[in-house]
Amino acid sequence: MDAPLISIDEPGSFGWRVFHERHPVMIERLRAAHPFGPDVRDALSALLEETTGGVVAALDEDAPDHDVWTAWTAGQLGRPWSEMSFLWAESYFFRKLLAATGYFAPGPWRGVDPFAPMKRAELSSAATAETLKALDALPGLADADRDAAAVAAAVWGNQADLAFQLSTDASGTTSGLVTGSPEEFWSLFAEPGEVHLVADNAAGELAADLVLIDRLLTTGRAAHVVLHVKPTPYYVSDATPTDVLEVLHRLTGSPGEAGEIGRRVEEALRDGRIAVRAHRFFCAPKEFGEMPDDLRAEFASAAVTIFKGDLNYRRLVGDRHWPATTPFADVVSHFPGPVATLRVLKSEVVVGLPAATVSSLDAEGQAWRTQGSHALIQTRA
Numbered sequence: 516m517d518a519p520l521i522s523i524d525e526p527g528s529f530g531w532r533v534f535h536e537r538h539p540v541m542i543e544r545l546r547a548a549h550p551f552g553p554d555v556r557d558a559l560s561a562l563l564e565e566t567t568g569g570v571v572a573a574l575d576e577d578a579p580d581h582d583v584w585t586a587w588t589a590g591q592l593g594r595p596w597s598e599m600s601f602l603w604a605e606s607y608f609f610r611k612l613l614a615a616t617g618y619f620a621p622g623p624w625r626g627v628d629p630f631a632p633m634k635r636a637e638l639s640s641a642a643t644a645e646t647l648k649a650l651d652a653l654p655g656l657a658d659a660d661r662d663a664a665a666v667a668a669a670v671w672g673n674q675a676d677l678a679f680q681l682s683t684d685a686s687g688t689t690s691g692l693v694t695g696s697p698e699e700f701w702s703l704f705a706e707p708g709e710v711h712l713v714a715d716n717a718a719g720e721l722a723a724d725l726v727l728i729d730r731l732l733t734t735g736r737a738a739h740v741v742l743h744v745k746p747t748p749y750y751v752s753d754a755t756p757t758d759v760l761e762v763l764h765r766l767t768g769s770p771g772e773a774g775e776i777g778r779r780v781e782e783a784l785r786d787g788r789i790a791v792r793a794h795r796f797f798c799a800p801k802e803f804g805e806m807p808d809d810l811r812a813e814f815a816s817a818a819v820t821i822f823k824g825d826l827n828y829r830r831l832v833g834d835r836h837w838p839a840t841t842p843f844a845d846v847v848s849h850f851p852g853p854v855a856t857l858r859v860l861k862s863e864v865v866v867g868l869p870a871a872t873v874s875s876l877d878a879e880g881q882a883w884r885t886q887g888s889h890a891l892i893q894t895r896a
């Protein structure tokens with residue numbers, strides 16, 4: 516039995532606050548970052564108005580992806596946004612945000628990633644430089660420690676998410692894993708096969724993901740890696756193919772181990788051991804249980820698929836009010852192969868926790884599900 520979907524209608528709830536508090540701040544930042552003319556500025560205001568108090572309106576007839584969105588919006592057009600689920604609403608919001616900035620229309624903003632200035636700032640920040648410098652310690656570590664470090668960096672790299680940093684929930688602190696371990700993650704890998712990594716954010720998180728991919732290839736756990744990213748800008752900092760190149764250049768332009776890793780990843784891209792894909796379903800307002808057959812077939816042939824980040828977690832397990840003790844294996848039974856998820860908790864949904872863990876986290880009186888201070892590793896062989 517599915518649990519009820521998480522919604523955005525209740526004032527003060529997490530989903531409601533994303534729409535009513537976070538999105539206005541995000542739109543202000545976009546206006547400050549770009550010299551948008553009155554048409555774009557008006558379209559952004561209209562989007563805020565529509566999504567916080569209006570009804571769901573269709574995309575323009577001439578939108579390049581009009582047909583696919585006609586299917587994805589079936590049954591929702593003309594209904595109040597407040598009746599939409601959090602997952603559906605947020606995804607359509609970001610699609611409409613791109614349209615409002617002129618991303619799909621002829622003109623100066625066509626194809627311009629409105630979030631690029633934020634992503635670039637993170638990639639060139641002192642914090643990212645420090646993280647890349649810390650990679651110099653890796654070659655001196657024992658194999659098991661190096662494995663653990665690569666996974667820990669990929670998990671906690673998910674804390675650096677630009678949409679989330681706009682949140683009043685963001686605590687900026689780092690507590691432990693609420694479940695799972697690096698050993699559990701690595702135990703999924705046996706014979707070298709094709710590993711798929713469904714990426715989340717660009718910049719620092721993607722750099723950590725490339726370090727993990729390099730570890731998978733250099734230790735022979737993966738013969739090939741498929742890196743899945745978003746086809747278009749999404750959720751502020753989600754990685755697109757352009758971001759993969761930006762991060763790769765940042766690595767190859769760095770001294771020390773970061774540069775070495777960058778060059779190995781570059782070589783693997785050249786010889787086909789790493790492939791980058793950007794399936795349109797990664798920007799769909801749908802759970803992964805509803806993925807199309809071609810994507811399902813790809814995952815079915817993978818030795819292991821790794822899902823990064825909070826949004827991928829919501830789509831994998833279902834963005835629903837599951838009891839937190841619901842077994843992870845039950846909610847991912849739709850997925851056609853071995854799967855691992857590495858995620859910092861930034862929204863309400865969580866499954867697979869022991870009852871004792873839930874009660875002790877609840878007893879601390881913190882917003883542990885949403886403040887980005889806790890993380891998890893979950894696997895299903």
Ligand SMILES: O=P(O)(O)OC[C@H]1O[C@](O)(CO)[C@@H](O)[C@@H]1O
Nearest residue numbers: 676678679824825826827861862
């Ligand atoms: O980048 P991530 O880890 O997918 O996080 C994005 C998450 O942030 C949020 O905007 C809320 O914190 C969610 O809507 C989304 O799940």
